Amino acid sequence: MSINHVLLGVLSGQSCTGYELKKIMQDSPLMPWSGNNNQIYKSLVELHDRGLVTSEIQHQESSPTKKRYTITVSGLAELKQWVLGECEAPTFRKLTLLQLQFSDQLSDDELESLLRRYEDELEAELHLHQEKSRRAPIAAELHPRSRVIHQLIHENVASFYIQERQWVQRLRLELSAYKEENNMNDNNHIVEKDGVTYLDGGSAGLQIRSEQDLLDIIAVCWEHGVERVLLHADGLAEDFYKLRTGLAGAVLQKLINYRLKTAFVLPQELVIQGRASEMLTELNRGASIRAFAERAEAEQWLLG
Template sequence: MSINYAILGILSYKAMTGYDLKKIIQDSTFMPWSGNNNQIYKSLSELLDKGMVTNVVKHQEGSPTKKVYKITSEGLAALKEWVLSPAELIEIKNPFLVHLAWSKELNTCELNMIIDQYENQVKMQLLMEQSNKHDTNFSPDRSVLETTIWSFIKDNIRRTYENELVWTQELRRAISNIPNENDVTENTNVKDIAKEEKSGEIMKYTVRRNNEITYIYFNDSENKLETEKNILDIITTLAENNTQFVILDGETLSKNFFDLKKGLLVTLLQKFTMYNIKAAIVVEDMNILKKTFKDTVAESEKNDVFRLFTGVVNAEKWFLSLKQKEGF
């Protein structure tokens, strides 16, 4: 399937720059292209040569000039012809299934570990899909028919991830009582200890609802956020509870988190930005925080990803304003 038709389809809504097209394709869940500059501008060049698009150079005061591309009548005709042509069959290429196919060398603990990892990845993708509103950015004025069709496209993707979660649960049940020849009796104690250590790392939380906002509240002073795994666990918890909002009480944050050299804050910001998670840290005494830490958080505030508050009430008000602004 050529990316040219995806570009024509997007341009059929409105004229755009190559950068606009790149962002839409990269943010899309179902468009199977990387959307890098080479792809976009090579395709636009081909479409220009075929007379399917035109462009206009716009000069901007204080900014670089930009080319705005617009679909032509020939481009619309080609797009319609392609839409009417038979669609290619779906390709099932799941890397996890390849891992699973040759898992015969794994013991029970290791097998459960790779299933857990895959399940968490699916949950995070589901969270991203639930928070993905980019497909409406380039076409806000769709007809009722178009709106219905696009909602079913999103529903198809959501169901795919949900079906994967059901499948992983069925897989676990199917293999739970089957003996594994790679399990060694003398390692039982080691496994039990590892299981206890793992359970001890789980951060406790509560689900709160206030002013039509559902959010996850972490305030566990015993099991603190101190590893990247804890960050992934938080994302998984949000996905399981179908929310993008989380409050982290200062008591649940370790010294490692506040130490920028450890990189935990940067990792959290990157992943929360990726999954469109809105996070608040509640610290009663801001004076205990280093200036470098507060400056890093302040930078993220520009994108409404992460903010510092002295109380839960103000954090909830921020969540509510985001819901009204972004339509969560």
């Protein structure tokens, strides 16, 4: 495909000046040319020399002289031959995908920033295309079939931006979920102090909302050879404090079964609420699980 065929295509619908052709090409999402003057006028000279277009000088009293180009019968035949030529599959070339392929160089925050900027760019391009489509109604003199084609071309372009935006949004969600699920696997949350190591659930942002969440924590402890865990109140679901849910009992029993020395950092107001206080008081008499109001106290016991 060459710019010559695009110019013939535009001229098949209306006569235009070089400036008008440039403007049409700049506003179209389908014409992959910048539409600079030198390229357009060079192509028009070539088309004129081949007899595919004619030119007419239009003199204006208060404005510069214009040269208006019109397609010829030979030009229409050339255009038809090109339209009937081989169909090409769309070229799959996205710079952002290439950037993402090498995004191992980026931190989580830098990658999120890149994706957010790309999503914003897609949103802006979609709105721009929709606004151009709204402001450029299809000419009434077009054949009804042409109106259908033009309308669906605009929808095709819009669908690209919409689907690409949805893909980016999904990628951001998937990466966010991956980050949350794998936070606990970060060695930075394995604390070594006074020759003792423990998993700090607070810095890891660990959440215990089910027995499976606790099993995931136990798996991390085994992977790193850790036998001590520090858990924080903000990582415990509300159901933990409601004995009828059975969550607290299941969690505490598994900690005992897997022989993990565990310190809970629980504000006093949480410890004294309901029947959970009785259970925690009973556990505080044991050697493997204790509850403390302050982190420093919990860590001191955990390291002992």
